[in-house]
Amino acid sequence: MTILLFGVTKDIIGSPSLSIPSTHINGRKLPKNVGELRQFLGKAYPELNKLSSLAIAVNNSYADDKTEVNSYDEIALIPPVSGG
């Protein structure tokens, strides 16, 4: 699963994208939907939990927490940005 990072999420995670291997590591359960993905990423990068609004897109469409995610999906983390 490829996760593209935008705005401040790129700074928090420290790279423009993230890859979650399809086989589980450390016995950790892999996220099946967007809600689980939020928790999964929040554990690895606690700074993400502080964001009041963080849109997640699955294959370029805005997704709610119930949207299923699969290993071949392209995910994007999109926080609001403010500069002008």
Place this chain on the structure above:
Amino acid sequence: MIPSLSKYQRQINLESFGLDSQLKLVDSQVLIIGLGGLGVPVAQYLNAMGVGALGLMDNDTIALHNLHRQVLYTEAEVGQSKVQVAAAKLRKQNPQTSITVLPAYFTKDNALETIKDYDVIVDASDNFATRYLINDACVILNKPFVYGALHDFEGQVSVFNHNDGPTYRCLFPKMPQAEEIPNCDENGVLGVIPGIIGSLQALEVVKVLTGVGEVLSGKLLIYNGLSQENRLIQFNADPKNKRMQQLANSYGYAPCSMDLNLDATAFLALDHPKQVIDVRSTEEFEENHWEGAVNIPLPSLDEALDQIDFKTPIYLVCQSGKRSAQAAQQLVQTHPDAKIYSIGGGMNQISMLCH
């Protein structure tokens, strides 16, 4: 052809644009909120292309560190009002445009009154408080608004509240809190990036006004200047965000450029400041305080507004200047015209200077 329209010949010649679209532009009124990095290209292009009336709203002055991206302004104009300088130049660029100068910040108190006569609003601001306020005011009065925002080499563009389309809150329901996400270009910005994003906003304004092309509604464009990659994210309207009837009680913090900070040295030079408010805890206040200061701890500030005289300058102080800065931001939301100052460095700085 009507002689005054001959200057638009080259865009009228575009088959899918034509005289009809040009006449629609000439008949339109657009409000640009923020005359900084985004607002400058928006204003220049809309003015050149023949939008009939432009409202320019900002209360900021030109600073030297603005010039690398706000390319309408020059070094000789540092310190002058952005909207006044911009209006003078835009009038020369296109004398036919009716330009209204609004030298004020967009606040809860003036929001609805300001936008009501415009066809399209451009969000060219640089802070979340203003962006959420623009969204809410536009939803209440049913106005489309063209959004543009930046983070480093990245930009976002979308058209919100266009017909039945989604709003800013459909994408980002809750306003980020202070410190959560860099606000007000704290992160730095490469000069040309707002030029690109602002130009895309100008293009969307033209599409909304003329109906030419496909408006970027229900889609967020994310532009990456480093890779030259564009990405379109589709999203839907959440009906509850379209039903908003009134503005929120508070939009958190004030416009970035509003200077609420007063140097401790300048404070000490004042002749008996009448209203000094210490926003530290009662315990801290009892330990030491400025003679004549009134103690209103920051957490109870909102309930103690009746103890404050907003017609007299307000000097806010705390230990280091952090809490008083927050208090100043809080007060300016409800009283944007009051003279509110946060004493930089707080009691620490005052005691150091007094010894």
